[in-house]
Amino acid sequence: GPFAGKTLVFTGGLESMTRQEAKRLVEGLGGKVASSISAKTDFLVTGEGGGSKRKKAVELGVEVLEEERFLELAGRKG
Numbered sequence: 001g002p003f004a005g006k007t008l009v010f011t012g013g014l015e016s017m018t019r020q021e022a023k024r025l026v027e028g029l030g031g032k033v034a035s036s037i038s039a040k041t042d043f044l045v046t047g048e049g050g051g052s053k054r055k056k057a058v059e060l061g062v063e064v065l066e067e068e069r070f071l072e073l074a075g076r077k078g
Contacts, residue, residue, distance in 0.1 A: 007043075008031055008045055009043075009057075037057050037060060041062045043070075044057040
């Protein structure tokens, strides 16, 4: 899957699921969820109101996914 072996961080509020559901989804697809952005982060998933983590992700070159794109990659939309 697209998240196998990858580390994701969530920021802001997700519209389609709770943070816990999103974490289970990522883990079910072979990825892991961290609480803070680092150079080891593969994706930042942004929901409503994600601010400072987005800025740090951009500075570190971490790929930023809007919630809709995250769901597409996870096979939940489209």
